[in-house]
Amino acid sequence: MIQDARVLQDEFIPREIVHRHEQMNRLAAALEPVVEDGTPQDALLVGPSGAGKTCLARHSLDKLNEQLLDVDDLDLEGDRPNATGPGIKFVHRPDQGTPLKNKHKSERWNSISAGVARVLDDYISDQRVESYDEHGREPLISTKHGRMTHSSIRTKMYQVSRPCWYGDGCPHDREIETCEATEVGKRSRCPSARSPHDFRSGRLTYYRIKEVDKTVVSDRMDASEKVLDKHYDRRSERQKAEQRRSHLPDL
The missing domain is CATH 1.10.10 (Arc Repressor Mutant, subunit A)
Structure with a gap:
């Protein structure tokens, strides 16, 4: 008798895969550089039909996804009853392009400090671009084209984490005017840049x-x-x- 029909669905991914630890470790090692914004190695899974190649690949990608930062799932909506301090709400909306990595289990309010709230308030009132995404929602992190993409957020973090960007000069004895890390697309090459x-x-x-x-x-x-x-x-x-x-x- 089948006790859990979910295992028969194409999209089902088990929490643990047995007897494939060596293959999982090799695949994870090949793909893990992407977490640090690096270039992953090429990986080719071979084996007979039904050996679990697709399941192994999906499971490994899910594990890597656990290490990534969720930022583009924030917007300006949401009420916060029975609470007094400022906070940000995370909502799982896969049908609107902003899924959370643990799906509905990831939905939550995160409290933030008064200082962070003031920064966000200043950003919203002065710097935020008034725009809507393709689903008619107002993203918190926005551009004139709508919701900022993962790659754009990562690029922006590289930019603002460089000491020369926020006025501390260069701790790496480089000439700022000629440093390649000041060029668009190369800011991650600054040793101080952070992903x-x-x-x-x-x-x-x-x-x-x-x-x-x-x-x-x-x-x-x-x-x-x-x-x-x-x-x-x-x-x-x-x-x-x-x-x-x-x-x-x-x-």
Whole structure:
């Protein structure tokens, strides 16, 4: 008797794939550079029909997607009853081009500080481009063409994270006027430029250093503790040891 008919659907992806760990690790290693905005390696899956090639590929892509930053799913809609502080609402809308990686489970309110709220308010009132996407929604991060794309957001982060952009000069002894990282399409070549993954990792590492409850962090960042520790925690082993020291009475 079939206990779960979902497994017969073409789009079904199991949470875990057994007896394919070596292949999964090799495929993940080939594709993982894309998380850091790098160029992934070519990968060719071969095998007889029914061996699980499609399932393996989809599963691996889902795992990589867990490491990416969701930004384009924000817009200006939403009420926040029974709450007093500022916040941002994440809504899963796959039919309108803004899915969340964990689908409806990812829907949530995230509280933000008063300072961040003021920055967003200033941006909306002064800098935000008044535009609508193809579904008639007003994206928070907008351009004159509508919702800003993933690649544009990534490019913008590379741009604004360069010290020379925000007036700190160049810490790499480069001449700003001739530096290739000031050119459009080459800003990621600045050693100080940071990708969306770097921003997310920085936030997670800060939470780990401050010893914020892991469940709270996992809920806020919409990722499991295992994924956060593996892909985003950038504390050194020495830092981790020193943090453990404060909890050990015999040291």
